[in-house]
Amino acid sequence: MDLFDVIKRRYSVRAYRPDPVEEEKLQEILEAGRLAPTAANRQPFRIIVVRTAGRTEALARIYGRDWFTDAPLVLCLCGVEEEGWVRGKDDKSYIDVDAAIVMDHLVLAATALGLGTCWIAAFDPDAAREVLSLPDGVAPLLFTPLGYPADQPRPKQRKDLDDLVKWNRW
Amino acid sequence: MDLFDVIKRRYSVRAYRPDPVEEEKLQEILEAGRLAPTAANRQPFRIIVVRTAGRTEALARIYGRDWFTDAPLVLCLCGVEEEGWVRGKDDKSYIDVDAAIVMDHLVLAATALGLGTCWIAAFDPDAAREVLSLPDGVAPLLFTPLGYPADQPRPKQRKDLDDLVKWNRW
Numbered sequence: 001m002d003l004f005d006v007i008k009r010r011y012s013v014r015a016y017r018p019d020p021v022e023e024e025k026l027q028e029i030l031e032a033g034r035l036a037p038t039a040a041n042r043q044p045f046r047i048i049v050v051r052t053a054g055r056t057e058a059l060a061r062i063y064g065r066d067w068f069t070d071a072p073l074v075l076c077l078c079g080v081e082e083e084g085w086v087r088g089k090d091d092k093s094y095i096d097v098d099a100a101i102v103m104d105h106l107v108l109a110a111t112a113l114g115l116g117t118c119w120i121a122a123f124d125p126d127a128a129r130e131v132l133s134l135p136d137g138v139a140p141l142l143f144t145p146l147g148y149p150a151d152q153p154r155p156k157q158r159k160d161l162d163d164l165v166k167w168n169r170w
Numbered sequence: 171m172d173l174f175d176v177i178k179r180r181y182s183v184r185a186y187r188p189d190p191v192e193e194e195k196l197q198e199i200l201e202a203g204r205l206a207p208t209a210a211n212r213q214p215f216r217i218i219v220v221r222t223a224g225r226t227e228a229l230a231r232i233y234g235r236d237w238f239t240d241a242p243l244v245l246c247l248c249g250v251e252e253e254g255w256v257r258g259k260d261d262k263s264y265i266d267v268d269a270a271i272v273m274d275h276l277v278l279a280a281t282a283l284g285l286g287t288c289w290i291a292a293f294d295p296d297a298a299r300e301v302l303s304l305p306d307g308v309a310p311l312l313f314t315p316l317g318y319p320a321d322q323p324r325p326k327q328r329k330d331l332d333d334l335v336k337w338n339r340w
Contacts, residue, residue: 003172003176030335032174046334087291089294096267097311099267100268119271121267125262126259133339141267158211159213161200167219169218169220
């Protein structure tokens, strides 16, 4: 699917059909994430692919909406802190940026293949660490369900470009 | 261009032709950024579009490679801190994630239109604040040049999927 169509069509899917995600599509989506650029090419992330079947109760501790576990799969983007790039001048870590780029690739790839996703940041990080057995130094940064949408796209509410773009300086 | 082709073709362009970026293409790229999702739809970002002509010296203080200012345009993604979404449970800000999603849309859109970009995190944040006249509470998070490539793509060096993907738990 054309990139600009993918960007227009993506929306936060909050109802999922139980149909499984085809293995071949899952591989294409993961490959799109693998090719994402990261700061200094450190690739300081891991993607945890969780099959929701039989794990609904544990996953609901991470994010308690029914549709989260109605999807057949949940993806979690984790940052491996010791692998991340940090800017020397002000000690700023770019691991959140790296994880977001990877997740954006996964989400756009899923959309292109007719699948639905929903960026989730409002999860319980302590529950995520426990349920997914994350070791120290590994941070859960982003989640999305992955499955076929059972709802309809809504029009996007966005600020105007005039309010988001500045020319040459602030 | 097909999303998966865009993802495969994008590379860090480190040499630019002086040719201008057509206004219509620039608008398409900015629109792709505008449509990006952000946490709680806060849209806590601004895109500064800098025309490099006549500003080479000032811009070189931000990032000192010739190719950075050889491109006709430089884009800066800024985060507006008071507009960003913060998770209540652990005070984690998602403003870096939001900025990265927007930049990823800009970069992919540019690639689809035959233009080149290069994600830059290793810039001087103090120089960026000064040169771009950023007020307090506005953080420079990411830069890229934007222009027609004068170099060739290189093969991507990435870890194997087996090293990046985990199943069900860590």
